[in-house]
Amino acid sequence: MRNPAFWRLMILVGGVLTIEVLCRSGVVSSYSMIPPSQMVVALVDMIRHADWFWSDARYTFQNIAVAILLSIVLGFVIGLIIHALPRLRRVLNPVLLSYYSVPTFVFYPLLVVIFGIGPSSLIVMGAMFGIVAMISSTLTAIDRIPRVYGKVARVGRMSGWQTAIRIKLPAATPRLFTGLTLAVAYSVTGVIAGEFIIATAGLGRQLTLSYNEFDSATMYGLILLILIFAAVINRFLQSWEARIYRRWYRK
Amino acid sequence: MKQRWWDYVILVVAMLVLWQVAFYMVGPDAIAPPLETVQRLGTLITQDDFWNNAKATGIAFFYACVLALVGGLVIGVAIGSSKMADEILSPILGTLYSIPKIVLYPVILLIFGLGLSAKVVFGAIHGFFPVALFAIGAIRNIPPVLLRTGRVMKLSWLSLARTILLPAAGPEIITGLRMGFSTTLLGTLIGELFASNAGLGFMLMRAMDIDNVPDIMALTLLLFLIATGANTIILAIEHHVHAFNK
Numbered sequence: 001m002r003n004p005a006f007w008r009l010m011i012l013v014g015g016v017l018t019i020e021v022l023c024r025s026g027v028v029s030s031y032s033m034i035p036p037s038q039m040v041v042a043l044v045d046m047i048r049h050a051d052w053f054w055s056d057a058r059y060t061f062q063n064i065a066v067a068i069l070l071s072i073v074l075g076f077v078i079g080l081i082i083h084a085l086p087r088l089r090r091v092l093n094p095v096l097l098s099y100y101s102v103p104t105f106v107f108y109p110l111l112v113v114i115f116g117i118g119p120s121s122l123i124v125m126g127a128m129f130g131i132v133a134m135i136s137s138t139l140t141a142i143d144r145i146p147r148v149y150g151k152v153a154r155v156g157r158m159s160g161w162q163t164a165i166r167i168k169l170p171a172a173t174p175r176l177f178t179g180l181t182l183a184v185a186y187s188v189t190g191v192i193a194g195e196f197i198i199a200t201a202g203l204g205r206q207l208t209l210s211y212n213e214f215d216s217a218t219m220y221g222l223i224l225l226i227l228i229f230a231a232v233i234n235r236f237l238q239s240w241e242a243r244i245y246r247r248w249y250r251k
Numbered sequence: 252m253k254q255r256w257w258d259y260v261i262l263v264v265a266m267l268v269l270w271q272v273a274f275y276m277v278g279p280d281a282i283a284p285p286l287e288t289v290q291r292l293g294t295l296i297t298q299d300d301f302w303n304n305a306k307a308t309g310i311a312f313f314y315a316c317v318l319a320l321v322g323g324l325v326i327g328v329a330i331g332s333s334k335m336a337d338e339i340l341s342p343i344l345g346t347l348y349s350i351p352k353i354v355l356y357p358v359i360l361l362i363f364g365l366g367l368s369a370k371v372v373f374g375a376i377h378g379f380f381p382v383a384l385f386a387i388g389a390i391r392n393i394p395p396v397l398l399r400t401g402r403v404m405k406l407s408w409l410s411l412a413r414t415i416l417l418p419a420a421g422p423e424i425i426t427g428l429r430m431g432f433s434t435t436l437l438g439t440l441i442g443e444l445f446a447s448n449a450g451l452g453f454m455l456m457r458a459m460d461i462d463n464v465p466d467i468m469a470l471t472l473l474l475f476l477i478a479t480g481a482n483t484i485i486l487a488i489e490h491h492v493h494a495f496n497k
Contacts, residue, residue, distance in 0.1 A: 004338040032361040091258045098482035101433030103440045106471045109459050113281035189351040196445065211357040219357055226354045234349040
């Protein structure tokens with residue numbers, strides 16, 4: 001019974017039960033929040049019966065997938081370029097450091113004018129939000145590669161490519177992974193936020209619609225779905241990250 | 252990294268040039284040019300309406316910041332001090348930190364109603380988690396030998412905190428506070444964008460609704476300046492503390 005995972009499950013169950021009791025007993029009014037059990041029912045109902053569900057879900061998840069891919073690949077490449085040019089890095093440093101205190105969503109209407117209403121502006125929004133986390137992590141990842149590894153490569157007479165693939169990349173992997181986790185979380189937020197503001201389809205748009213129409217069943221079903229999706233991805237990436245760390249920093 | 256003043260000059264000039272080029276490419280329907288934006292900002296800050304909204308944002312941000320920073324610090328230090336609480340709760344906090352809190356805005360609106368408390372709560376839930384997580388990490392990473400030394404020297408609780416805990420955990424806690432400050436600002440502004448009837452975020456949303464491009468650009472510029480300015484100041488303090496500890 002000393003297992004942390006067991007206690008976490010207990011806390012989760014306890015939290016959900018508390019909300020359930022608060023909602024059922026009327027402490028929290030049914031206009032503000034429906035009981036968690038009803039949220040699950042609403043979600044299942046929505047997945048099985050709502051005619052818009054699959055097309056909107058596919059729209060959102062496709063956009064999220066492309067945004068994540070773009071922010072990770074471009075963020076890594078841009079990170080490499082910036083790292084190779086110390087001058088550029090010094091100039092960009094203030095922007096990289098304070099990027100996440102600016103609500104990037106304010107640029108979304110601008111994106112809509114440039115790319116039109118549709119997947120491209122949502123993808124660009126998500127990628128814009130995720131890419132800087134990846135760039136910053138790539139920079140620290142390369143910074144933290146121990147000098148002695150480079151010496152080992154020279155002693156072993158490895159070529160530039162060999163050094164990059166067999167020494168530098170593995171040594172940078174754990175910290176790159178931290179950036180990847182952040183980029184995923186930010187890209188999801190970016191795409192969903194874009195769908196809140198201006199969109200013609202997607203789960204974020206359905207959420208706004210259901211809120212405006214006081215359809216709390218659909219609203220809470222959608223919120224539950226997005227939160228479960230984000231939490232599952234995060235737990236998966238976290239355990240993967242822990243595995244990589246254990247492998248590279250084994251005592 | 253040593254920052255020199257001409258790095259800032261290059262950055263500002265480069266951004267202005269990019270902005271102007273973007274204006275020529277996209278046209279006045281979407282972008283206002285730099286000069287016009289600055290002029291518009293100049294007129295905005297002479298208006299009472301602007302200052303009322305700025306005050307609303309400031310008040311909301313202040314409350315949200317106090318909640319997030321104090322709450323995050325207290326809970327983070329409490330969890331970090333117990334190995335068991337750390338093992339059980341840290342992954343939960345990590346997951347809560349990563350979920351897109353933006354989907355919670357309808358819930359917060361329904362519970363707290365349109366107005367100050369919704370914005371404050373929205374700002375605070377953004378800032379709370381990074382502060383708590385960094386505080387937990389800071390306490391966790393204090394080398395046990397330091398604490399044992401303190402015990403051998405029979406330090407009182409107060410002098411233990413002053414001479415060992417604070418210097419050892421301080422720098423990382425300050426990094427967390429800076430992140431918390433930034434994310435609280437972000438959260439408060441997002442709260443105002445989606446869920447409010449006053450504040451700079453609300454002004455921005457109003458400008459978006461009527462496609463008032465110069466106002467959108469002027470407010471965006473202002474928010475950008477406030478956010479980067481505040482962040483740069485706190486970063487300077489952070490560097491000072493880190494340097495002091497070496």
